Amino acid sequence: MRALNLMKAAALGAAVAWVAGCSTTSTTTDGGAGGADGQGGSGSASSYGVDGSGVSGSDMADVNQLQTVFYFDFDQSVVKQDGFADLEAHARYLSQNPGASVRLEGHADERGTREYNIALGERRANAVERLLIVNGASASQVETISYGEEKPAVMGQGEASWAQNRRVELKYVSR
Amino acid sequence: MVKFKSVLACLVLLVTGSLARAELVVEVTQGVAEPSPVAVVPFNWSGTSALPEDVAKVVEQDLARSGFFSALPRESMLGFPSRQSDVYFRDWRVSGSDYLLIGRIEPLGEQRLEINFELYDVLKEQRLMGQRVESTPAQLRDAAHYIADRIFEELTGLKGAFSTRIVYVTADRRADNSNRYRLMLSDWDGARPRTILESSEPIMSPTWSGDGSKLAYVSFETGRPAIYVQYLSTGKRERIQSFKGLNGAPSWSPDGNQLALVLSKDGNPEIYVLDMRSRQLQRVTRHYGIDTEPTWAPDGQSLLFTSDRGGQPQIYRLNLSSRDLERLTWEGNYNARPRLTQDGRFLAMVHRPQGGDFTIAVQDLKSGRLDILTRAGLDESPSIAPNGSIIIYASQEQGKGVLAAVSLDGQVRFRMPSPGGDVREPAWSPFLQ
Numbered sequence: 001m002r003a004l005n006l007m008k009a010a011a012l013g014a015a016v017a018w019v020a021g022c023s024t025t026s027t028t029t030d031g032g033a034g035g036a037d038g039q040g041g042s043g044s045a046s047s048y049g050v051d052g053s054g055v056s057g058s059d060m061a062d063v064n065q066l067q068t069v070f071y072f073d074f075d076q077s078v079v080k081q082d083g084f085a086d087l088e089a090h091a092r093y094l095s096q097n098p099g100a101s102v103r104l105e106g107h108a109d110e111r112g113t114r115e116y117n118i119a120l121g122e123r124r125a126n127a128v129e130r131l132l133i134v135n136g137a138s139a140s141q142v143e144t145i146s147y148g149e150e151k152p153a154v155m156g157q158g159e160a161s162w163a164q165n166r167r168v169e170l171k172y173v174s175r
Numbered sequence: 176m177v178k179f180k181s182v183l184a185c186l187v188l189l190v191t192g193s194l195a196r197a198e199l200v201v202e203v204t205q206g207v208a209e210p211s212p213v214a215v216v217p218f219n220w221s222g223t224s225a226l227p228e229d230v231a232k233v234v235e236q237d238l239a240r241s242g243f244f245s246a247l248p249r250e251s252m253l254g255f256p257s258r259q260s261d262v263y264f265r266d267w268r269v270s271g272s273d274y275l276l277i278g279r280i281e282p283l284g285e286q287r288l289e290i291n292f293e294l295y296d297v298l299k300e301q302r303l304m305g306q307r308v309e310s311t312p313a314q315l316r317d318a319a320h321y322i323a324d325r326i327f328e329e330l331t332g333l334k335g336a337f338s339t340r341i342v343y344v345t346a347d348r349r350a351d352n353s354n355r356y357r358l359m360l361s362d363w364d365g366a367r368p369r370t371i372l373e374s375s376e377p378i379m380s381p382t383w384s385g386d387g388s389k390l391a392y393v394s395f396e397t398g399r400p401a402i403y404v405q406y407l408s409t410g411k412r413e414r415i416q417s418f419k420g421l422n423g424a425p426s427w428s429p430d431g432n433q434l435a436l437v438l439s440k441d442g443n444p445e446i447y448v449l450d451m452r453s454r455q456l457q458r459v460t461r462h463y464g465i466d467t468e469p470t471w472a473p474d475g476q477s478l479l480f481t482s483d484r485g486g487q488p489q490i491y492r493l494n495l496s497s498r499d500l501e502r503l504t505w506e507g508n509y510n511a512r513p514r515l516t517q518d519g520r521f522l523a524m525v526h527r528p529q530g531g532d533f534t535i536a537v538q539d540l541k542s543g544r545l546d547i548l549t550r551a552g553l554d555e556s557p558s559i560a561p562n563g564s565i566i567i568y569a570s571q572e573q574g575k576g577v578l579a580a581v582s583l584d585g586q587v588r589f590r591m592p593s594p595g596g597d598v599r600e601p602a603w604s605p606f607l608q
Contacts, residue, residue, distance in 0.1 A: 146400075
């Protein structure tokens with residue numbers, strides 16, 4: 001049932017995230033191939049650190065070093081490429097530790113209406129969830145919730161604050 | 176003869192938090208071009224112990240805060256008549272008053288009062304209206320709002336909305352960085368604020384039922400969003416929907432039998448209609464885009480809602496029987512949170528012009544004309560007074576959420592500065608009783 005929903009979602013409109021997720025599992029060199037949001041090129045340092053820790057790459061110490069907050073553009077729900085490597089590593093950890101689970105909390109900046117932003121936050125959390133699942137996590141290990149603009153990470157107006165509030169926070173519920 | 180039953184007196188609070196929350200107060204920033212000058216004389220009280228409310232003052236504030244009237248200061252009055260025989264029209268003409276309101280309050284036995292008021296046209300030296308109102312000391316403020324409604328209607332032809340109430344949400348950040356969210360109920364002007372729900376998790380989207388007896392809202396108190404219905408008379412409440420995913424944006428049908436809401440249980444946000452008696456749920460939108468913020472047309476035949484199915488949020492109207500769908504907004508790249516006037520003609524919304532900020536705008540559905548009413552930049556949550564005269568909305572001042580209002584023609588504006596934390600999501604009640 002759950003898998004069916006995911007397939008439906010992917011087929012309906014989330015093809016971009018899906019393609020992006022697949023492409024990065026198949027290549028470690030050309031981030032541009034995924035081209036999900038045109039933001040390519042900024043392969044993050046942390047991602048190489050994790051990859052360098054070896055194939056096992058799934059003990060707690062390594063997971064603790066991974067990026068857990070993923071940022072989005074205004075009114076967008078496409079996961080940026082610089083988050084892919086760490087999300088893959090989270091997915092790997094989850095697939096190797098079936099008892100572990102995460103909660104994905106989607107957020108929006110304060111611009112726009114509150115209910116629309118709740119929907120946007122959910123879309124963002126779902127985009128991250130799909131990336132985890134295509135990379136090996138099981139659907140039962142991931143729960144999502146959206147807070148919309150209700151729980152900003154930082155107060156204040158202007159793009160500097162807003163950029164930090166358009167995010168998905170990945171939190172381990174059990175390790 | 177009018178008797179007042181106090182709705183608030185039997186209100187059971189869900190929380191034992193402080194009742195005397197800091198109060199919001201209306202500050203008119205712009206009135207009509209030529210507000211009518213009115214003199215509201217202090218009402219004569221023939222009892223012995225002091226009354227808990229200055230009735231004439233409440234009436235005067237209501238009239239002045241509407242933006243349609245300017246009130247003569249009491250210190251400029253040459254006398255305080257309370258009967259027609261004591262009125263010297265020349266005095267009031269000299270003071271520049273077009274209208275004069277006088278009144279008297281008399282004890283009617285234990286805990287009962289009688290108020291008589293009379294309204295005069297000063298220039299014509301004519302009595303326009305008068306009425307006798309029965310009240311109790313505890314309900315004097317209700318009586319005053321009632322009198323203001325009568326006078327407003329007599330002089331403007333518009334039904335007064337001073338006896339209505341608003342609900343709104345406050346968020347206070349505490350020292351440990353956690354938040355305290357409160358759902359508040361007050362008079363239209365912010366007076367008599369009461370906490371009706373308090374939580375450490377967000378409270379959103381409060382909305383009134385058509386008869387004003389209950390609210391629906393979204394609360395995250397369980398850690399996930401769920402829709403609740405709360406009865407104002409008893410404080411009793413019920414969790415209505417808590418599916419996986421979003422449970423949001425509730426809106427009562429005009430007859431109160433149905434609740435439109437948003438659920439994402441089937442994968443993405445869709446609009447559903449819940450029959451409140453059978454509890455049957457009917458899905459009414461089918462699109463992979465975001466569909467949210469439903470609101471009923473006054474005839475109950477269609478729903479207006481926000482959808483980004485065209486690539487950006489715009490407002491659509493869905494006929495519930497024919498299932499015809501029509502896009503209503505075309506100007507600007509963000510139109511959301513529709514609300515209709517009672518006659519169904521004017522659509523208030525959050526609007527962002529190309530390259531601009533978030534404003535409150537109103538569209539005449541007959542002519543298609545759109546007017547931008549505000550310029551503050553982050554305005555949202557418009558809610559229209561039941562007489563269709565004014566839109567209350569959430570704005571920001573110095574980074575803090577505040578309530579403000581603007582009339583549909585843009586002539587009257589007021590703000591309600593917050594003495595505490597963020598104030599947001601105002602919802603204006605329907606006419607009560």
